[in-house]
Amino acid sequence: MGETFSWLKGHGTENDFVLLPDPDGTVHGDLDADFVRFLCDRHAGIGADGVLRVIEGSKQSYVEDGGAWFMDYWNSDGTIGEMCGNGIRVFARYLSEAGLTADKPIRIGTRAGVKEVVLNDDGTITVDMGEPSFPGPAGIVVEANGHQWPAVHVNVGNPHAVAFVDDLREPGPLLDAPRWSPAEAFPNGMNAEFVVRKGPNEVQMRVHERGSGETRSCGTGTCAVAVASARAAHQEAPVTYKVGVPGGVLTITWRDDNHLEMTGPAVIHARGEFSRSWLPA
Numbered sequence: 001m002g003e004t005f006s007w008l009k010g011h012g013t014e015n016d017f018v019l020l021p022d023p024d025g026t027v028h029g030d031l032d033a034d035f036v037r038f039l040c041d042r043h044a045g046i047g048a049d050g051v052l053r054v055i056e057g058s059k060q061s062y063v064e065d066g067g068a069w070f071m072d073y074w075n076s077d078g079t080i081g082e083m084c085g086n087g088i089r090v091f092a093r094y095l096s097e098a099g100l101t102a103d104k105p106i107r108i109g110t111r112a113g114v115k116e117v118v119l120n121d122d123g124t125i126t127v128d129m130g131e132p133s134f135p136g137p138a139g140i141v142v143e144a145n146g147h148q149w150p151a152v153h154v155n156v157g158n159p160h161a162v163a164f165v166d167d168l169r170e171p172g173p174l175l176d177a178p179r180w181s182p183a184e185a186f187p188n189g190m191n192a193e194f195v196v197r198k199g200p201n202e203v204q205m206r207v208h209e210r211g212s213g214e215t216r217s218c219g220t221g222t223c224a225v226a227v228a229s230a231r232a233a234h235q236e237a238p239v240t241y242k243v244g245v246p247g248g249v250l251t252i253t254w255r256d257d258n259h260l261e262m263t264g265p266a267v268i269h270a271r272g273e274f275s276r277s278w279l280p281a
């Protein structure tokens with residue numbers, strides 16, 4: 001059967017990931033884009049929106065402070081994202097179920113810095129997502145299927161364009177990545193969120209993720225949407241939003257220390273062994 005490696009699958013509000021345990025970094029070395037694309041392929045591979053390689057913080061060389069455990073996150077098209085909000089909850093769930101940590105909080109390193117993650121008694125997981133920033137410029141426009149909307153740039157470790165729409169059907173099928181102008185607003189691409197307000201502290205959104213297409217949820221996207229919604233309504237921190245996505249609901253608090261706190265579910269729902277001899281030639 002050749003050399004095998006173990007994998008798991010997990011999801012957070014139906015944003016799904018292949019996890020690759022690689023504690024000392026010797027199982028997968030440097031992941032490559034072709035391998036990630038194959039793993040995420042829903043027909044020929046295992047199928048997922050992204051890959052999370054699980055490596056000890058001291059065994060990785062991507063960032064200075066890798067935390068106790070480092071989340072090596074990849075989008076399904078083989079590109080790297082700085083941060084993944086749903087992924088980090090799934091990552092923490094795996095660490096806990098595998099008995100790899102009992103820390104409270106768990107310090108998880110990402111390419112957007114170390115995040116503190118707490119497993120709550122009610123089964124949810126809370127992540128300190130850090131401080132948002134609003135790099136601008138003013139006057140950003142997002143376009144999909146011939147429709148255009150004004151958008152705001154919110155960075156929560158990765159870049160988001162948040163656009164308020166009248167109806168979530170307005171953007172149409174998000175088969176292609178939404179475009180934006182001016183071009184320099186997002187030099188490294190962006191994740192696009194389309195949002196409708198449901199109540200004073202409740203919104204519903206769709207997301208097209210950079211590198212993964214339209215997904216059923218995006219944790220960093222819900223953070224960007226919560227803070228953009230609060231600012232649009234002239235609400236000040238602390239404020240809590242329920243953010244609905246096609247795959248569930250996340251609770252986002254913009255704390256008075258300016259940090260965003262994300263709480264939501266995460267499950268591991270499959271595991272297996274894979275032989276490298278099964279990889280396409």
Ligand SMILES: N[C@@H](CCC[C@H](N)C(=O)O)C(=O)O
Nearest residue numbers: 081084085086158218219220
């Ligand atoms: N699904 C994620 C975001 C993953 C990264 C994103 N596609 C990017 O390239 O920035 C989440 O839950 O935050």
